[in-house]
Amino acid sequence: MSEEFDIELPLLLEAIHLKYGYDFRRYAISSLKRRLEQALQDLGYSSLSALQERVLREPEIMRGLLAHLTVQVSEMFRDPSFYRALRDKVVPYLRTYPSLKVWIPGCATGEEVFSLAILLREEGLLDRTLIYATDINPEALRKAEGGIYALDRIADFSKAYCEAGGRASLSDYYTAGYNAALFDKSLRERVLFSDHSLATDSVFAEVQLITCRNVLIYFDRTLQDRAVGLFRDSICRKGFLGLGAKETLALSTHAAEFEELVREERIYQRR
Amino acid sequence: MESSSPITPRSLQAILVGGSAGAVEVVSLLLGALPAEFATPIVVLVHLPRHRPSALVGALRGKCGLALREPLDKEPLAPSTVYLAPPGYHLLIDQGPSFALSVDEPVNFSRPSIDVLFDSAADVLGPGCAGVILSGANPDGAHGLRAIQAAGGLVAVQDPDDAAQGAMPRAALALCPEADRLSAKGICQWVQQLSAWHNSSSRGAR
Numbered sequence: 001m002s003e004e005f006d007i008e009l010p011l012l013l014e015a016i017h018l019k020y021g022y023d024f025r026r027y028a029i030s031s032l033k034r035r036l037e038q039a040l041q042d043l044g045y046s047s048l049s050a051l052q053e054r055v056l057r058e059p060e061i062m063r064g065l066l067a068h069l070t071v072q073v074s075e076m077f078r079d080p081s082f083y084r085a086l087r088d089k090v091v092p093y094l095r096t097y098p099s100l101k102v103w104i105p106g107c108a109t110g111e112e113v114f115s116l117a118i119l120l121r122e123e124g125l126l127d128r129t130l131i132y133a134t135d136i137n138p139e140a141l142r143k144a145e146g147g148i149y150a151l152d153r154i155a156d157f158s159k160a161y162c163e164a165g166g167r168a169s170l171s172d173y174y175t176a177g178y179n180a181a182l183f184d185k186s187l188r189e190r191v192l193f194s195d196h197s198l199a200t201d202s203v204f205a206e207v208q209l210i211t212c213r214n215v216l217i218y219f220d221r222t223l224q225d226r227a228v229g230l231f232r233d234s235i236c237r238k239g240f241l242g243l244g245a246k247e248t249l250a251l252s253t254h255a256a257e258f259e260e261l262v263r264e265e266r267i268y269q270r271r
Numbered sequence: 272m273e274s275s276s277p278i279t280p281r282s283l284q285a286i287l288v289g290g291s292a293g294a295v296e297v298v299s300l301l302l303g304a305l306p307a308e309f310a311t312p313i314v315v316l317v318h319l320p321r322h323r324p325s326a327l328v329g330a331l332r333g334k335c336g337l338a339l340r341e342p343l344d345k346e347p348l349a350p351s352t353v354y355l356a357p358p359g360y361h362l363l364i365d366q367g368p369s370f371a372l373s374v375d376e377p378v379n380f381s382r383p384s385i386d387v388l389f390d391s392a393a394d395v396l397g398p399g400c401a402g403v404i405l406s407g408a409n410p411d412g413a414h415g416l417r418a419i420q421a422a423g424g425l426v427a428v429q430d431p432d433d434a435a436q437g438a439m440p441r442a443a444l445a446l447c448p449e450a451d452r453l454s455a456k457g458i459c460q461w462v463q464q465l466s467a468w469h470n471s472s473s474r475g476a477r
Contacts, residue, residue, distance in 0.1 A: 028345075030363040030391045031373045072374050217344045217372045220365075224345070246357055246372050248343045 008048035009036065015052050020062055022136060023199040024069060026223035032069070039068035063139070070137040072214065074111040075156060076149075076170075079245050080163035082213070083119060085265040087165050090240050091123050094208060100129040101207040103234060105198055105227070106215030107133040110144025111157075114173075115164075116211060117187040122167045126190055132205060134196035145193045147183035154181050198227040203234045210235055214244035221251065228254045232270065241268040284368060284399040285348055286311055286462060287392050289385030289415070291318040291407030293435025295327065297455045298405070299334050302353060304459040307336030311466045312348040314364075314392075316356035316383050318407070327355050342370040356383040363391035364400075379411035389415025398423030401465055403458060404450075405429045407439025417446040427451040427461050 009032075013025045024032065036048065043064055045051040054061045077083050094100055102120075107113050113133045120126040135141050149157070158170040174181040196204070198215070210231050216224050231241055232254050241249075241258060243266040249255045258268040288298065294317050302313075319327060331353075332339050338349075341357040347369045348354070354370070356362040362383050365371035371391075378384035385404070389412060392400045402419040404412045406429055420426045428444050431437030433454040444450060453461055 028363075028365055028371045030365040030371045030395070031361075031375065033394065034363075034373075034375070034387065034390075073376065074374070214372075214374045217360075217374070221345055244344075246341070246344050246360060250343070251345055 005033075005037075005048060008052070009033065012036075012048045012052045012055070015056055016062070016065075019056055020059075021200065022066065022069075023197065026199065026220050026226075027069075027218055028220050031218055035068050039065055042068065066137055067139060070108075070135070071140055072106075072108050072218075074108055074214070075153070075160065076111045076115045077157065077160035077164040077166075078111070078115075078213070079265075080160050080165075082242065082245070082265045082267075083115065083164035085262045085267055086116075086119060086211075086242065087123065089262050090209065090242075090267065091119075091125070093238070093240070094125060095123075097208055098128065100125060100209070101132070101205055102129055102209045102211070103132045103134070103205065103207045105134050105196065105210065105212045105230075107135050107144055107193075108137070108140045110140075110147065110193075111149070112211060112213060113144060113191060114147060114183050114187055115161075117191065118161070118166070118170075118173055119164075121187065126187075129190050131191040132196075132207070133191050133193050136195065136197045136199075138195065141193050141195065145188065147185075147188055148180050149183070151176060151179050151181055198230060199223055203230050205234065206236050207234050208236055208239045209242070210240070211242040213242065214247070216247050217244065224251075225253045228252050232257050235270045237270060239270045241270070242266065243268070282399045283311055283401060283465060284396050285364065285392060286313045286401045286403070286465060287389055287419070288313065288315045288403045288405065289317075289389065289407075289412040290405030290429075291381075291409060291411065291436065291439055293406030293408075295330065296435070297429065297458065299331060300455055301459050301462060302331055302335035302337070302339075304463065305335055305337060305466075306463075308351070309337060309463075309466050310350045312350060313337075313353045313462075314348075314356070314362070314388065315353060316362060316385050316388050318381050318383075318409075318411070319358050331355070344370065344372045346370050356388065358383070361387045363387060364395045365391070366395060368395055379409060381409070381411050385412030386415040390418045393418035393422040393424060396422075396424070401425040401427075401462075403427045403429075403462070404440055404443040405455075405458070406434035406436045408436040409439060410442035412439060413442040413446045416443045416450065420447050420450065425451075425465065427453055427458060429458055430454055 161170040261269040339353040360372040
């Protein structure tokens with residue numbers, strides 16, 4: 001990476017923050033650099049300065065850049081053993097609540113939202129649950145709300161669904177069209193899709209469960225601490241937090257406020 | 272970064288090893304040849320089908336006297352440790368140096384991708400890293416190895432004629448013709464030498 005790129009990078013992030021309020025200043029620098037290099041290539045700019053000049057003046061370009069900076073393609077039931085552990089170890093606790101709130105921050109295009117909604121439906125809990133699915137990217141939220149996924153991804157989703165302890169067949173939950181699978185509207189009835197930033201917004205509800213998988217890996221340690229602080233404030237006493245397979249609270253300033261419930265699946269319980 | 276300081280092995284902060292088909296045997300040989308006091312962190316990335324936990328950890332544990340594990344996100348690189356890139360994620364070196372992970376799109380049809388790891392290491396560690404490309408049937412890693420070389424790091428490639436699959440080392444040599452071209456055994460000696468050099472010169476400096 002060139003010296004100029006390294007100088008321009010923080011300037012661009014500052015400009016985006018001042019103009020649009022999106023705060024990428026505490027994102028993990030290594031991934032951010034790759035994404036910005038890709039953005040320069042795809043959007044056709046020779047330098048971050050040139051990109052910054054346009055981004056400041058054209059919101060449309062910011063939208064294009066936002067897609068590069070945020071979108072992660074996830075999979076339904078990614079890491080099936082995580083979902084099995086949720087069923088076996090967390091659902092028994094969740095049953096004891098008359099009503100449930102679940103928060104999925106950084107939900108991107110919604111694969112995790114539908115996975116969890118299906119799991120809760122099969123456990124008989126979805127009707128008394130409200131799921132908050134949040135992200136900073138409005139385009140991703142729209143896709144998530146649509147619940148439409150390319151048909152060529154469904155085979156992998158189905159396999160993972162079975163490995164995750166699915167009680168039926170994944171095809172019970174979608175209708176297949178030409179090249180896409182449309183997930184059942186009733187799965188979305190209990191989901192509220194909404195704009196929320198772990199970098200700049202605050203807590204909005206008390207919840208019993210947060211699953212935030214492979215979102216914190218894009219943050220640096222300082223922003224991770226902020227996000228986990230929000231989780232701590234949002235999760236009720238003895239409530240649950242599920243992270244990605246390679247994420248840990250061990251390095252967090254809030255580590256002592258959580259207990260490991262299922263260590264190998266990164267499921268924590270609020271003290 | 273002190274760009275004016277001479278490139279000495281003393282500044283070696285990590286050795287990065289990438290490979291694909293046919294590479295596990297060489298990695299196994301390499302780790303088996305390393306003494307328990309080998310200090311420099313080693314990061315190994317081999318393309319593998321996705322398993323959890325990675326089958327490679329089981330296969331290689333017990334082969335070497337060093338600590339061996341898949342790194343967690345933001346974990347700092349520690350001495351005398353071998354890190355194996357977890358399947359399904361890109362592995363990057365971030366400031367610290369520490370590890371960072373991503374689930375961004377595959378690069379060269381691979382996640383983890385050797386190019387992603389090597390590029391980030393070259394960027395953060397500069398001449399403080401060394402890169403090795405082993406056997407493999409696709410060109411992933413060639414650009415990354417060139418980035419390490421351009422940043423002043425030492426580079427070596429398994430001789431394509433010695434490798435079970437020659438395409439990956441050939442692609443690497445095409446972009447880094449000056450890289451040391453070595454047999455599997457030669458790679459073992461090359462890595463050992465790096466660290467021996469590193470240890471004696473850091474002792475001498477104190």
